[in-house]
Amino acid sequence: MGEVRENQTLEKAIESYRDLRVWRAGIELTVACYAETKNFPQTETYGLTSQIRRASTSIPANIAEGYGRDQAGSYVEFLRVAQGSLKELETHVIVAKEVGYLSSHQEARLLQKSDEVGRMLRALIRGLQRTM
Secondary structure, eight states, X not given: OXXXXXXXXXXXXXXXXXXXXXXXXXXXXXXXXXXXXXXXXGGGTTTHHHHHHHHHHHHHHHHHHHHTXXXXXXXXXXXXXXXXXXXXXXXXXXXXXXXXXXXXXXXXXXXXXXXXXXXXXXXXXXXXXXXX
């Protein structure tokens, strides 16, 4: 009986994608990426700055879009796209550090946030796959 109440509580607590911890963590990662790229050289406006910002924004956007789908399978596919964007973001962050636009500390901070989002995405995908 306790398990049923716990599941009902969880269901009531999540009324929107905005209630998902992984979506909120994705937003926080995006905000951090915007903050770290604001001082990139102006010549990178359409290069790494844009790539980092677009990849980071894609993560919570795909989580939200997938949440709006009617089937768990469709949702999982959007979460996998978010995972792909996460790996793309990590690559851009590493390149930005290697070319001198980010310090080691900035890189580590963004990659740590990225790892956190990645763990949450994997857990959500596994949970959805169990219901399919």
